[in-house]
Amino acid sequence: MITLKRLGTAVAMTALLATGALAEGLYAPNLAYRTGPFAATGIPLMNGQKDYMELLNARDGGIGGILIDFDECETGYSTEKGVECYEKTKGQAIVTQPWSTGITLQVLPKTNVDQIPILAPGYGFSPMADGKVFQWAFNIPLSYWDGASILLKYLEEQGDLSGKKIAFLHLDHPFGKEPLPFMEQEAEKKGFELLPIPVGLKEMQNQSAQWLQIRRERPDYVIMWGWGAMNAGAITEAVKTKFPMENMLGVWWAGHDADLKLVGEDGRGYKSVSWSFPNPDAPIMADLKTHVVDPGKTQSDAEEMSGVFYSRGLVISMILGEGIRVAQEHAGTPEITPADLRWGLENLDITEARLEELGMTGMVPPFKTSCANHTGHSGGWILEWDGAKFVKATNLIMPDAEAIAPLEAQAAKDYAEANAPWPANDACQM
Template sequence: MKTFRTLALATAVSLVGVGAMAEGIFAPNLTYRTGPFAATGIPLMDGQKDYMTMLNERDGGIGGVPIMFEECETGYSTEKGVECYERTKANAVVTQPWSTGITLQVLPKTNTDMIPILAPGYGFSPMANGKVFQWAFNPPASYWDAASMIVQDIAAGDLGSLNGKKIALLHLDHPFGKEPIPVLEAMAAEYGFELVLIPVGLKEMQNQSAQWLQIRKERPDNVVMWGWGAMNAGAITEAVKTKYPMDQFIGVWWSGHDADLKQVGEAGKGYKSISWSMPQPDAPLLADLKTHVYDKGMSEAEDTNAVFYQRGLVISMILAEAIAKAQEIHGTGEINAAQLRDGLENLDISEARLEELGMSGMVPPFSTSCDNHTGHSGAWMLEWDGEKFVQASDLLMADAAFIAPLEAEKSAEYAEANAPWPVNESCN
């Protein structure tokens, strides 16, 4: 069996050969395996952990340096998340907040603590602007990318057809759930559709009767769900109960959890979710995981083919590739946080690289740069077929021309509100 390596170029390996004697790279993860969001958090965290375990078991880490991938439990609480950040930051090369609320609290600290934030597919969308947010990264796609792609899918590529239609945004009443609103409001004004905002409070996640009563009254052409954790299962159950057409119900990538749809089975057929990751049960990576992790009893994962578990694998791959790139750039194995920032800013996840990693088709190719900290990879639409999620579209791409001015505007507003805020004027 061919072994697929996650190390960078051979030249990088020679540069960091001293890594065999290194203590390790501390990469903490602010997890939530408890609380109302645990059902969605656990498979993601399992995927992340298993990928790093595989690298340590198979390769001795990255560039010969072991990865110390420790978890700090937040329960998705912003307060606990900030406590975890403060507890782990002394030796950390990265912060993985795992909550838009935590990300927003940590973001102002980045310019002084100089520890990069890695928030794959979440966080504050204007973080894409690397000139302003020099220490924050949200590859491979942002929430604003997701909103753009969802609306394009609803319009079947003809945005003019949206004129006079009504789209409801069923969203968690939390910073995460409010993220798409600026783009959706701008698109509603541009293309003539009515946007109806329907918030779901943290205490209402499992009882959304009031929200679905409003949906029945409003009779929207489509419902877009920006949900997480228990909210998703509650919304899908209510949609089935009220006989809302499931083929008019679309979720963000955190609302495409297999277990939520398995609760309703065939009745959920037609529900869709945008996704920048795609499960690949036959990916060569899975064979390496079986040999080096599963067969050794080192994994707690229940379903290794699930959307969220495999997305966790992709997330840790992004971090591992950034570490390897930083080692290559700086010629050292035990990188620090500032050096990892350079790795995150120079990612090149190409089709060829994904094939080398044994991960072809698991994520679209993307790259980052000093002014592009997201990569804007594009995403696929997944659809529930009654038993599992299947691919329902070719690769969709966000409308960059529409989103970029809004990113510039909102990042400038953030910098002004948090002045003095350093901006990288040399980045072109």
């Protein structure tokens, strides 16, 4: 809430909104991908994100008395189009949401010059966690190295990994390669054999060569770092080749209900790490029905809204919304700048109590950010497909910070040196 000291500003802004003088509101564009080879997974995420902002605008009059202009610029998941969207939107935007590791890597140096925050929840370049080096980039609430760590910790709970063979089936794209430095480090440390198996963009729906290799190599586990059509292709191939589904695990982008519904009961036992989970009984879902669904403001439907990815879209926009709210309180005005939002994203404290206030209990783990910690490292759950839906198979598992932090620091240092002169936040102490 805006404090009493700042209430006058909020009231004044609300009055201006009533006259239409600020009809655009705060511009928070989303570099969406509702088309292209990844559309099936992009659409529920974009719908969840947009519906959350529609809810805030309809129910609350926006955030702090100012509407949120949640425009979309379609990229089709193309890095080239994504950079074009960034250039098109950055002038008035308080944030950029690239929605691709490839796009994120391209715009990362630009944001130092443009001084606009990158918000890349659960994706992007893992060393962005180091806020001292990457002062304008945020991959809240988990990095890909966090996710890989959680998956390995879960597998270690099933038995010693020494001498085991883990196939790493990944999209041959910056996103798919992102976990490799951490996985290679851990393979050497823990004594397991890592078998990287890339899947090209043109091979996503026909992975016969990759699964022939998996049959030949007979790995103990397959970890899938896939996206879009790759996931459905891999899951159907796994079923066809009778790979034990309980030994196949995926990143959070490989935990899409629709992909598993293609195989139904045959997919039972497949697992995915996740930092979000749908809660149909959460108060926010009732509010969405009243303020967004019933008035016809959504592009979603009941089946999609019950799924993991729609729920994750809600969580992602909640993170942005909370960043805006915190920034407004600090700046003393609802009409914040990109620099204000950066401060807000660096000072998030999403506690269980705050999640209850937001009507989102159980939908994301608690996390906290700082000027040095731009990820939050929230921890994640292992979700398991029960033949019809994903269920939580574990309590919250935290990533191995001791294993990740030195790798983050070294990779951030290497990046800064390779892109010198690279401005750092030397004033940040925590």
